[in-house]
Amino acid sequence: MAAGKYLLYTFLSITTAFALFFTCLHLPSPPLNAAEIFNCAACSPWCTSKSQPTTLDHQNPTRRHDHASDIPHHPLDPLTVQEITQVRSILSSHPLFRSSPFSIHSLVLEEPQKSHVLEWQTGDPLPPRKASVVARVDGKSHVLTVDLTSANIAILRTGPHSGYPTMTAEEMFTATWVPMKSERFNQTILDRGIALSDVSCLPISTGWFGAKEENRRLIKVQCYSMKDTANFYMRPIEGLTVLVDLDVQQVIEISDKGKNIPIPKAANTDYRYSAQPPNKVMKLLNPISIEQPKGPSFSVEDEHLVKWANWEFHLKPDPRAGMVISRAKARDPDTGILRDVIYKGFTSELFVPYMDPSDAWYFKTYMDAGEYGFGLQAMSLDPLNDCPRNAYYMDGVFAAVDGKPYVRRNMICLFERYAGDIGWRHAESPITGLDITEVRPKVTLVARMAASVANYDYIVDWEFQTDGLIRIKVGLSGILMVKGTSYENTNQFAGQDLYGTLLSENVIGVIHDHFVTFYLDMDIDGSDNSFVKVNLQRQMTSRGESPRKSYLKAVKKVAKTEKEAQIKLKLYDPSEFHIVNPSVKTRVGNPVGYKVVPAATAASLLDLDDPPQRRGAFTNNQIWVTPYNRSEEWAGGQFVYQSNGEDTLQTWSDRDRGIENRDIVVWYTLGFHHVPCQEDFPIMPTVSASFDLKPVNFFESNPILRFPPNTIEDLPVCKAAASA
Ligand SMILES: *[C@@H]1O[C@H](CO)[C@@H](O)[C@H](O)[C@H]1NC(C)=O
């Protein structure tokens, strides 16, 4: 879902900064809370504040790391504060930028050629540092490469082309004020009995619905009443849509079709703890946290290189993708060698179409990464609630509209997760006389971010397991985008299509989908890989062959070209989806591989020619495989805003290029159909879905066989009463 921010923007920025300071003062990493000190006084020393691990000083969430002196250490490290400043000064001396006002829509590291990154080893000098910049000057979008060493600027592409760059936070903010430039807008608000000071507006991307909307950057602004609640999303001023020109920030058109629809009441909409009636607060649980008596087992070197158990990977924030995992390698338990698994993985695009064709709703078909910036919308994580104790927090360093660097604190967290699950086990029945019980607890490492794209919150987890599995999970929470209605009870509209569910008096939760498409450049033991469909087929036995009539047979088929790897999931015609390295075999001769393991998901049911689906065509299949091409990273195209769908994963894949035994990229789309229900009001409990990347004949045998079990000596109890 989408939308940046509104009238509240400045206010919120200030409170966010304030909250961080609050955090700093009141949540130091060693427990200083009186109860904790008391509890720990008599216990084994590891849980006192003195013996908290200090080796990972930087994992203190409250560190006020000054990024001014950061320097890059790895070819994939994001641009530093100094580098962004340098790019800005190179740009400002270029004729293109000197003569006219400009806006920077993206300013990120231009990653070196993959071959250079693969050759690079710790200690080598870094490949030349370059920035990739998307800027708008005089109504034209430009894609530039800025070389930081030579100060050269290469202009790669200049508009016009289908679509516009990601909006800047500044223009989203400005757009929300534009309606108030209109006397008619003000009058409409007043006519509905709402004070202008109570109005909060959202900048809503317009999608694309034909030629009449082209050659002009547009946004639709819709508003809410903030009176008596912080959850203004539940108080829509329904049917009022202001079409705004995003470049000149002027009202183009006001559509007002909801005059008779009441503003839903404020009662029971506030979700803040502080706003709950004190006598109704439910303290049903004791506080909980995991214990790590010897400290966490991961380390983060040079800010971005993560080492944990048998994994190593590079992790960085990105303004568009949110979080990027690169060069993920797993250590082979037999040889001790780090083996390539993923070259690069990230959230490439989202697609969130609403299922209401009426005037104020039809255009709500968000593509959050390319339109709003999935990383730009990721707010600071809340220590102890968003991520557990001992988490490491990574800041995002981004460029503002004027090219100046700014820091988004605690944007990503990294932590070890023990959820009480089992890594592997076996117990022998007494009849064998063997008396065996062997169990290993499952501990994983999670890299997490949470994007708040206005009302909605997307939690993205990359969870690494010691057995080689990687689980990629998306959690949906936050607040529904709701529609005002005159109905107060379901008995008032029998048989009528409301496009959703009545959630509360005058509030409809509109049906919608969420699709999240992941880019997965798999490099299994090297770059040249193949994609193999392992189709499970019913095989009939021949007459008299067996008491059985049928069994299942695995039929392997290597996809030779892209179209053979356009996959729609089918429960009654199931397949496994392997990415293998045909040149590297196990001891017994299987090609080493990983498989994509889908789980509960949803597919788009929109008509393929519906304009939103043309733009979101990357959701037409759940899996795609393309040959590696560094220009093909964003599934909805580079310029997604108002794009018409001519540059998507679908168009690339339809070229049907060869994908056998070469460097390939796998794309996976995770989907949710969301039919809102009353429990989603006034804020949604998290709903999650995931998929796995799982080793398949990658290791010679169970890679965690030799992990030791837990013993009581490893896990002393902090306080006797604590476990009672
Ligand atoms: C509309 O109301 C706002 C808030 O009171 C005010 O700042 C603005 O000037 C008004 N617009 C017009 C055109 O009167």
Ligand SMILES: *[C@@H]1O[C@H](CO)[C@@H](O)[C@H](O)[C@H]1NC(C)=O
């Ligand atoms: C790489 O991608 C770009 C953008 O889709 C395309 O123009 C180009 O033809 C592609 N190159 C190859 C070799 O497929």
Ligand SMILES: [Cu+2]
């Ligand atoms: Cu939803």
